[in-house]
Amino acid sequence: MIEKKISVAVIKRLPRYYRYLGDLLENDVVRISSKELSKKMDVTASQIRQDLNNFGGFGQQGYGYNVEYLYHEIGKILGLERKHKLIIVGAGNLGQALANYTDFEKRGFIIEGIFDVNPRLVGMTVRGIEIKDIGEMEKLVLNGDIDIAVLTIPKQKAVKIGNDLINWGIRGIWNFAPIDLKLKLSSDVVIENVHLSDSLMTLSYNISCKE
């Protein structure tokens, strides 16, 4: 699907464009120039035009960009036009928090299951979804119905379960365990690591600098 190599920096900026365009859309803004958008987003207009032109020419000379059109085009690029089925692995606080985060559903991320090892959690429901024993996860994933697994489990378990999921054919892993999951080579699985403590440490660093 990829022709030209798109840099990671560009990809990481796409959701931010999407977010700002969504806000503009909510405020009934019809068109916007790269210059106006650059002011709002605090980036250069040049960067916006460069970034977008990695994927195609979405604007019009003398006019700018149609907000609604660009919003949906970026949505398509990000793969948000299709539904993503996901499971949450680990029904602790974070797992439940993510399960309750309705914004994900709005963007087409549908929770198909929540799993945990803890018998005290199994059977409870979160947003109408029953927490099941983790042993029942294999069948569901092997069936090929699940796109993304959200790992909200301790790091000791993350490697084993991550590998299992890969073997069972999962397509993406959104990992919250404080470890960098390594892929088997040749695997096509995509992993996105969210290291909350890294983020907090960065904040701590920046605070220290102000002293």
Add this chain to the structure above:
Amino acid sequence: MIEKKISVAVIKRLPRYYRYLGDLLENDVVRISSKELSKKMDVTASQIRQDLNNFGGFGQQGYGYNVEYLYHEIGKILGLERKHKLIIVGAGNLGQALANYTDFEKRGFIIEGIFDVNPRLVGMTVRGIEIKDIGEMEKLVLNGDIDIAVLTIPKQKAVKIGNDLINWGIRGIWNFAPIDLKLKLSSDVVIENVHLSDSLMTLSYNISCKE
């Protein structure tokens, strides 16, 4: 405190070094060369040496780096040698999840209060900490006892409360609301935005590319 300008890219890598060194320390590894570490971390040895030398010469020719020493030095750089007092603003699922995340306490981030507007939550306790009405927050922050506010509130409220906190003298804001908090110019407050949906969209993009 800063002499040389350190790039954001370098700073963002520090917590990862810290994490890997912590793991090595747990496994009783005494020394490591940039070459060995580069293999584990999947970066170049050159980059590791360059990054570290922004802050000083922590290694020794012919030997490499002492794991424990380097771990603590990076900890100091990140400001982890001192305690950080924080409050959690918004006691919903995510707020509670973060409050329950014991790893933060281990790193010296002490939760001094949890606040919410919802009367049904006020009075409940999370890890022994009582959820208080958000009206009581001002006094605590004005007292100057709080370093960091963790915002786990809807984006509609984030701007107002963020500004309040800045006026009251907060030093850092760890923002989970899906909005980029803008600072008043002249403010010395540090803001770290965590956009979980951005991360999920990046994952979605990468999955789409594999199709």
Add this chain to the structure above:
DNA sequence: TAGATTGTTAATCGATTAACAATC
């Protein structure tokens, strides 16, 4: 048409990698 703004090429800037002298 005249003005505005894109798409895109060229120039600049900064970050990463390579190389190697210094030195443990």
Add this chain to the structure above:
DNA sequence: TAGATTGTTAATCGATTAACAATC
């Protein structure tokens, strides 16, 4: 000492910014 590995300078690479012709 000889071997290893750092700290650091130089070279390369890539990303950002500037500029402007194309064109709506």
